Amino acid sequence: MADAKPGNAAPAKKAATGAYTPSGVSPNRRSRRSYTIRLWAVRHSRFFEWFYHRFADVFLLLHPLWKAIGYSRVEAPITFIERNVKGLLFDCRMCGQCALSSTGMSCPMNCPKQLRNGPCGGVRANGNCEVEPDMPCVWVKAWEGSRNMVKGDAILNVQKPVNQSLRETSSWLRVTAQAAEAREAAAAAKDA
Numbered sequence: 001m002a003d004a005k006p007g008n009a010a011p012a013k014k015a016a017t018g019a020y021t022p023s024g025v026s027p028n029r030r031s032r033r034s035y036t037i038r039l040w041a042v043r044h045s046r047f048f049e050w051f052y053h054r055f056a057d058v059f060l061l062l063h064p065l066w067k068a069i070g071y072s073r074v075e076a077p078i079t080f081i082e083r084n085v086k087g088l089l090f091d092c093r094m095c096g097q098c099a100l101s102s103t104g105m106s107c108p109m110n111c112p113k114q115l116r117n118g119p120c121g122g123v124r125a126n127g128n129c130e131v132e133p134d135m136p137c138v139w140v141k142a143w144e145g146s147r148n149m150v151k152g153d154a155i156l157n158v159q160k161p162v163n164q165s166l167r168e169t170s171s172w173l174r175v176t177a178q179a180a181e182a183r184e185a186a187a188a189a190k191d192a
């Protein structure tokens with residue numbers, strides 16, 4: 001019944017948009033579940049880097065299938081799967097423009113300030129967030145995760161501002177469509 005209270009409606013609605021929701025909404029659950037799995041994923045960033053590349057290759061191989069069905073038709077089911085898988089592993093906020101491979105597998109959208117290019121000046125001496133004292137700074141973790149990765153120096157690349165119009169859309173499909181387009185353009189240029 002607690003969800004029916006007017007005071008809880010706004011955070012729930014905000015969370016559904018993928019926008020940052022403070023851990024105060026459910027501190028115990030977030031600190032025990034999300035932080036634990038999220039930090040585990042960062043510790044295993046090298047494996048996830050390897051796995052993601054294999055996974056992206058398979059998705060690209062399936063491009064003819066996505067194209068035959070229609071990218072717009074598969075968007076909803078793939079987004080559903082992506083939200084749940086990445087939500088579990090990375091506490092993904094479905095920004096639609098995934099930066100995990102450039103951020104040590106630490107999702108930058110979990111930063112309360114949603115900074116995409118490094119930490120603010122408020123990181124505590126113990127490496128935790130100034131806004132959420134119990135949460136390790138996502139950028140401290142991003143740097144640690146990046147040091148385990150083969151292409152970890154991608155963390156030094158400047159990320160574009162978040163395009164809010166892409167929220168709640170599938171990064172997987174977007175990256176696949178862009179890779180297929182680039183591949184077809186390269187093939188066409190070669191034939192010309």
Ligand code: SF4
Nearest residue numbers: 092093095098099107
């Ligand atoms: S960067 Fe965006 S898509 Fe990637 S895990 Fe974070 S919120 Fe999800």
